[in-house]
Amino acid sequence: MAKSGKNPTINDVARLAGVSKKTVSRVINRSALLSEDTRTKVEAVIGQLGYVPNPQARALALRRNFLLGLLHDNPNAQTVLKVQEGVLDAIRDTEFALVVRPVDRHSPTMLDDIRRFLEQQRLYGVLILPPISENDALAQLCLEMGCGYVRMGSAMLDDADHMVASNDREMVEAAVDHLIALGHRRIALIEGPEGFRSAFERREGFLAAMQAHGLDVPPEARAQGNYRFESGLAGAGQLLDAPTRPTAIFASNDEMASGAFHAARQRNLRVPDDLSIIGFDDSPIAAHIWPPMTTVGWPVREMGRAAALKLIAPGDKSASQSRFPAQLVKRQSVAAPKA
Amino acid sequence: MAKSGKNPTINDVARLAGVSKKTVSRVINRSALLSEDTRTKVEAVIGQLGYVPNPQARALALRRNFLLGLLHDNPNAQTVLKVQEGVLDAIRDTEFALVVRPVDRHSPTMLDDIRRFLEQQRLYGVLILPPISENDALAQLCLEMGCGYVRMGSAMLDDADHMVASNDREMVEAAVDHLIALGHRRIALIEGPEGFRSAFERREGFLAAMQAHGLDVPPEARAQGNYRFESGLAGAGQLLDAPTRPTAIFASNDEMASGAFHAARQRNLRVPDDLSIIGFDDSPIAAHIWPPMTTVGWPVREMGRAAALKLIAPGDKSASQSRFPAQLVKRQSVAAPKA
DNA sequence: CTGAAAGCGCTTACAG
DNA sequence: CTGAAAGCGCTTACAG
16 A cells, blocks of 8 residues: 555665665565565565565666567567567566567668667567577677577577577478378478578478488479568469479468469469468468468467576576477368379 | 776766766756757767766656557557557667557456556556557556556547547548449448447448448348458358348458458359458458458558657657558459449 | 755665 | 665756
8 A cells, every 4th residue: 555646665664564675675586594584574564565666776776677678670470479478478477578679680780779779778688589589699799788688599599598499490391291191292392581590490301301201302393482472472483383393382481381372373273182382380371371271380479488487587497498399280281192 | 988898877977078967967858958058068078978878767766767668459460560660660769668568458457457567667658559549447547647648549539649540430431432433232341349449430431331322231241250360251151141142341350351252262252253352451461362452551650650759759740640541452352243 | 057965766785 | 684874877856
């Protein structure tokens, strides 16, 4: 019960509990050096007063804000939002809040901009989304500035304390294995943009699966994309117009896979009867396109939650998980090839 | 140039400029009571030192953080992210940062949760997205707590200082006019969820256009949806299975419109030859579905930017715009009805 | 137009 | 295990 609109402060608690501010501070910060009696007494007063420590004051004294930052270069709206939800899951009922900061990875001043941002906001820690999570100089910058960081990515690019990763390579292998098991032999790949680690991992997974089964991947069975719808449309067009048409396409993400659906339709090819398609991400469009798309889903929200836990409670057990298995989501864009 | 890793403080500036801290503070806060000479002198030192006021200290002294909050109940990932981009446009190169806070409008404790959040973070102001922006008690709460707020919505629910609104009703009227001009007479509606102002506005626009042209809207030409894909699929199914099938459908958002595409396909109806469809939002799926969808686009990012400006610079001219016209985006899901 | 003092609500060495 | 003093870097009355 705050008196006359004023929130109770540490002084109010100290006075009512008959201890010093410092002791109250120790209770707040869970210091070990504290008698059980004192702790109980102070906690009782805190509860009775409804006292909540003022984060602004703590931030000033600690030279550190209770803010978690989300650094991203808009990989994909759905992903960014799910990550946000995951972070919120982790910081619910804590004093932390989530600050978002889109950046432009093509800007020559990106690192300086981020440095200024970290300097000014004195974030407690940041979560970095791909593809900028692949930038080692950025991780280094965080280290220098004493700002915690966790990177999200498609492979372990950093040690477990600083990384949450999906297993893209294995999952793409599994997806291609699935196609092969159904009888597909001519399977084509639409790659993601050069320089993206996820694109690399997915391609490697694709090639590994093909090689393991002794299947050839001629140049005409590979198209370069950039993760955007249009590139999937163009890339699939190219693949489908090749002399020996593939019976299945793995597209490195769902947006490009959607483009492949359109390319097939333009050529009067039916999915999955004439062409099987598998995407990656399990974004909403995968479920809402016709026919519903088989794709690889990864636990974005859980990864966001785990990353936030690593930031705010590095010791915590639930913060120890760093690898997050993706899994194949089977829908209706895959069938055995026609004889 | 910070000496030995320490950032310069207001004291450093004061000392070097040969004035008091208070005077430096006046410069920072653009106080009018200041001689031109003093201001210039202090500003020179600030520039030379690369001094940036510490937001944590200001927050403590002012009892107010330089944080803008985004309160939303996940209407739609794309919209939320575009709003974030708009807010970032507005606060770029300022000391403000953006804090996101998803809420659950069905939670009985929502208002208390938000109160606690505002109390603790002492936000400078919040931007509230629909549908919770329609909650007057929430706006009232912000007022009580001395927290600035701006609501985003589909109609002017508040005065211009506290509102950015699109003109959904007019735009749906225009969209339906467009269908009628092409010769459609049996036009059906898939409504948004009850209790959503946007659903109400769009329905009213639909009905107004039909009435203006003397066209009947029998009950079988109206389906209830909830803005989700599945409800569009089911609703359109219902409409298309009615004895006299509509030649066109207006769905109150793109997700439901996508569902309508599927319902048509399931019935071997071609869009737009056998059925014209118009959606609302111009979300990515509208461009990526087949055929590309005609829909109503509204300037989400600009509205986010304007809302943020209202929050941080209420006097500013660019913060005065409150109405943001949506517009019809013509693609390929609309054609004249077959004779 | 400018400044000295007190205060925002915490934490950090330093003692004891 | 506990406390008195100083400090984090600003702003707010209050004078002058």
